[in-house]
Amino acid sequence: MNIDVSIANVCMLAGKIMLESGAETYRVEDTMNRIAVSYGLSNAQSYATPTGIIFSVDRVEKTNFVRISKRSTDLHKIAEVNSISRKLTGDELVLSEALLLLEELNLAKVSYVGWIQIVSAALIAGCFTIMFGGEWADFIPSLVAGGAGYAAMLWFERFVEIRFIAEFFASFVIGLLAILFIQNGSGVGMDKIIIGAVMPLVPGLHITNAVRDLMAGHLVAGLSKGVEALLTAFAIGAGVAVVIAFI
Known part of the structure; x- marks a missing residue:
């Protein structure tokens, strides 16, 4: 060759x-x-x-x-x-x-299997809720909502390849579960539960890469990744907003 x-x-x-x-x-x-x-x-x-x-x-x-x-x-x-x-x-x-x-x-498929990702997302969600000032009574609701939301995103991605729609669906599930937990008296702060539960969906790496590419002079890549992160953030916020608006 x-x-x-x-x-x-x-x-x-x-x-x-x-x-x-x-x-x-x-x-x-x-x-x-x-x-x-x-x-x-x-x-x-x-x-x-x-x-x-x-x-x-x-x-x-x-x-x-x-x-x-x-x-x-x-x-x-x-x-x-x-x-x-x-x-x-x-x-x-x-x-x-x-x-x-x-x-x-x-x-190679070196990423973690689905159930490990879901468990990790659930633990991350619960810990973020406490870090953002939530009560310990909000830990379990946030843990469940975060894990269920991430599982919903992984499941929905199998049928629809558009990741933004999957993230919208996941945040919708999170918002719905957070409201149900609060209505049943299983949580204290709905905002803290939702904030912690959506954190595994937040495009932190995309935002970081966008900034680093822009600083390195790669304007096209930096702007496109920034827009992608913005759309992801919009999808997450829209999913929660739809639940709050109609329930």
């Missing part, structure tokens, strides 16, 4: 995994460029957006493109790609070995 083709394959696959796992676009481009430079391609060109990657081994060579259609948050995969890229640049791996490792990582 042509050495330039091998480098392009490694760079594109590394960038694809990182973007799909929620990495910042400037980090994706930096990783791809470092791999290319370590193999003597000083003029390698890479351009990443939240929905696609463009890469060329030189200014006048053919351009490689891959579209990113699904994105999630998987910091473990990002760390694994960083580890592979460091080994490549440190001559601890050859291109063929790196490509094999990246292909295995791309196919």
Whole structure:
């Protein structure tokens, strides 16, 4: 296989995994460029957006493109790609070995199973309620509402690929359960229960990445991620607002 083709394959696959796992676009481009430079391609060109990657081994060579259609948050995969890229640049791996490792990582399901995510979201929701000034009587209602809301989001995503609708549905469930708990005397502060329960849905990583991309000069990526985070926040707020308005 042509050495330039091998480098392009490694760079594109590394960038694809990182973007799909929620990495910042400037980090994706930096990783791809470092791999290319370590193999003597000083003029390698890479351009990443939240929905696609463009890469060329030189200014006048053919351009490689891959579209990113699904994105999630998987910091473990990002760390694994960083580890592979460091080994490549440190001559601890050859291109063929790196490509094999990246292909295995791309196919791997390293995220936690659904029930662990739901339990974690429930505990996070309860703890946030207490942190935001809620009473201990609000801990269990927030725990249940947060876990149920996150489970509803995971379930709804199986049928509708539009994540904003799934988040709207999840916040609707959270708002409904919070009201039911308060009406049954199982909680004290409805606002604290709702705030804690929606925290697992809040796009904190998207907001952080948007700011970091903007500070790094990646205006297109930063603005698009900022808008995505804004839409997510709107969907969460709208779901709760609909419940409060009609019940």
